[in-house]
Amino acid sequence: MFGDMMNMMGKLKETQKKVEETKKRLDTVLVDEQSNDGKVKVTLTANRTIKSIEIDDTLLEDKEQLEDYLIITLNKAIEKATNVNETELAAVAKEGMPNIPGMDMFK
Known part of the structure; x- marks a missing residue:
């Protein structure tokens, strides 16, 4: 049992390291978005x-039209970036979950 616990702890530490590496890598993944007519690009x-x-x-x-364009386009870009971020981090976390009986809801 103690060996299993040590193995799980090691796997969790390895997963944490992979999550941190993924976060750093996501700083280099660029997401582009633009308004429907291409007047604002982020x-x-x-x-x-x-x-x-x-x-x-x-x-x-x-000014008012520009503000509207910025809000809409930035919100779309943030939503896209959030989806990429969550997908990548979830994949790393799922991959690194130890096999704990009763905890298969994460699989």
Whole structure:
């Protein structure tokens, strides 16, 4: 039993290390999004850090319209990045779960 417990602890530590490595890698995964008409384009990492924003000059004339464009486009980009982030981290966590009786709900 003690050996099994040590094995599980080792596997959990290994999984934690893989999760941290995945988080670092997600800083390099870029997600692009743009408004329907292409007037606003944003790029962010899968960890939801904004890397760039491009705005068409025609939007600079109307502050309210620009704000609307930014909100919509950034929210779509954040949703995409969140989906990538959660999928990647869930895959690593699932892969590293030790086989604990009664805990197969994570599989």
